[in-house]
Amino acid sequence: MWNNAKDRMLRERATEVIPGGMYGHQSVALMPEDTPQFFIKAEGTRITDVDGNVYIDFMCAYGPNLLGYNHPDVMRAVSDQQSRIDASTGPSPLIVDLAEAMVSMISHADWAMFCKNGSDATMMALMIARAYRGKRKVLVARKAYHGSMPWSTPRPAGVVDEDRAHVIYFDYGDPQSLKDAVVSADGDLAGIFATPYRHDVFADQSMPDREYAQVARDLADEHDALLIVDDVRAGFRVTRDCTWESIGVRPDLSAWGKVLGNGQPISALMGNNRARDAASQIYATGSYWFAAVPMAAALETLRIIRETKYLEDMHRIGKAFRDGLNAQAKDIGIGVRCTGPETLPMLQFEDDPDFRVCYGFCRAAMKRGVYLSPYHNMFTNAAMTETDIAQTLEATGAAFEEIKSNRASLQPSTKVMAMTGS
Ligand code: PMP
CATH class of the missing domain: 3.40.640.10 (Type I PLP-dependent aspartate aminotransferase-like (Major domain))
Known part of the structure; x- marks a missing residue:
């Protein structure tokens, strides 16, 4: 069962000794609520947070992970x-x-x-x-x-x-x-x-x-x-x-x-x-x-x-991810826009001016073991396989269901509104 007790404790300690608790692009201040801030392991396509939750990582260290962590x-x-x-x-x-x-x-x-x-x-x-x-x-x-x-x-x-x-x-x-x-x-x-x-x-x-x-x-x-x-x-x-x-x-x-x-x-x-x-x-x-x-x-x-054909593999996997997301969104009747190269996918939702739906979706996927970003382009890596995408789509399918049922109760993040001026 997903929990973040250690992450929350570390954040409290960090607030005392690190300005703002964390700085720069790896601060999770702009990420959905509960997004883990601290990680203890990165291997292949997966990252493990300090509480032991494992995620298929679509941020790839914000880019550096091209071939899989610890290739x-x-x-x-x-x-x-x-x-x-x-x-x-x-x-x-x-x-x-x-x-x-x-x-x-x-x-x-x-x-x-x-x-x-x-x-x-x-x-x-x-x-x-x-x-x-x-x-x-x-x-x-x-x-x-x-x-x-x-x-x-x-x-x-x-x-x-x-x-x-x-x-x-x-x-x-x-x-x-x-x-x-x-x-x-x-x-x-x-x-x-x-x-x-x-x-x-x-x-x-x-x-x-x-x-x-x-x-x-x-x-x-x-x-x-x-x-x-x-x-x-x-x-x-x-x-x-x-x-x-x-x-x-x-x-x-x-x-x-x-x-x-x-x-x-x-x-x-x-x-x-x-x-x-x-x-x-x-x-x-x-x-x-x-x-x-x-x-x-x-x-x-x-x-x-x-x-190697790392790039062709990444395109194929990125396309499977994008096609899968588009198909799930269509089936459930939620409009999404997947833009950019397949190897650097960006996901946004229709009728979502303050990003609350996208944030709700990424949070729901995160709790099911898939780390996505609602505001920054994502990254695929060459270690990802069709099995990883199948597992990812299982989580995103459930995340689509979740936001469909709780869309009316989703709230925008105040930090995001301040950032985007929405
Ligand atoms: N240019 C672009 C297009 C970037 O995406 C980044 C990092 N996100 C940088 C420059 C700065 O790179 P770094 O964070 O390694 O200094």
């Missing part, structure tokens, strides 16, 4: 490397092997720099774009997430206007809005940031059309600025290359993170020769950026990406 080949590479050298006085030869491997896989790229988090990579992209021609303005789509730095964080606390004085916002997917933003840069355009497709929180996902991506490319060229694709979230879940390669548009820079080491801490910035000098001029570094163990994990992850 045996990756973990072997980790332990082999651990016995030799990790963080040290200088990088190991693996940094060259890894740069070569990434350059050989990412078509637009001639060089690589490695760091720890996605925010490190997008910050380097910002600096390189400015170092490139000494210009200042960067274009960013409204509501797009590019990390937790002052220029990009979604929260205003601790940020001053000057941090964003040279950030100009435009509407994602709208070529005219992009053109207008370029005009307002008034000859001072350093770079254009692009998420590979629209994956904002609390919103349906949408794929970009080629024309929009091409307009971004052309505007960057016309103004001698850099085009940057932020592939931190979608990288290697859509294609084995930069995600915009699939629509035929090549950026100058692309930011990578999350999946690179299948959970080991490593991210990357990839760039072309146009951006090479600027990249060699900026000062960007960190105590752990050169550590060898995550690089060994990344080399093995990349080998699996190249040599």
Whole structure:
């Protein structure tokens, strides 16, 4: 029987010693009531919370779990490397092997720099774009997430206007809005940031059309600025290359993170020769950026990406999940929208402006052993099988029944209403 007594106790302790009880994207403050905050095990497709409840995990550590938690080949590479050298006085030869491997896989790229988090990579992209021609303005789509730095964080606390004085916002997917933003840069355009497709929180996902991506490319060229694709979230879940390669548009820079080491801490910035000098001029570094163990994990992850059909398997499983959800919703007469790539599914409900139905549904699925998100896109991983999806659909089928019967009593979360302004 599901219970969360230990989780509740830990949360109380955390409130005393961790600001707000928890911070950042892994705080469950915005998740449905009772969502566990603390976990003690992650293996394959499953996570186990501190009370021993096991979930099929459709958040995949918010991305890093690509091949299954503790993938045996990756973990072997980790332990082999651990016995030799990790963080040290200088990088190991693996940094060259890894740069070569990434350059050989990412078509637009001639060089690589490695760091720890996605925010490190997008910050380097910002600096390189400015170092490139000494210009200042960067274009960013409204509501797009590019990390937790002052220029990009979604929260205003601790940020001053000057941090964003040279950030100009435009509407994602709208070529005219992009053109207008370029005009307002008034000859001072350093770079254009692009998420590979629209994956904002609390919103349906949408794929970009080629024309929009091409307009971004052309505007960057016309103004001698850099085009940057932020592939931190979608990288290697859509294609084995930069995600915009699939629509035929090549950026100058692309930011990578999350999946690179299948959970080991490593991210990357990839760039072309146009951006090479600027990249060699900026000062960007960190105590752990050169550590060898995550690089060994990344080399093995990349080998699996190249040599196996992990991506095709993920698409098949993601499609089975999506088709199953759609069929269940139709049968029970509840409108849902499943949007985005099958490997990064987003679920929203019709007639649910304050998200109460979606929250009720995810809570009901969670109590039946399936961890979903009602506001953020989800992730599949290559360890998921048809059996996992059958088990997932058993839980979601019961969750649909539950919200159908108690829909009238569902309440919106006050935190969500404050966030979304609904
Ligand atoms: N860009 C995108 C598109 C992301 O999804 C994220 C993380 N959710 C980041 C940047 C920042 O990555 P990190 O949390 O590793 O700093």
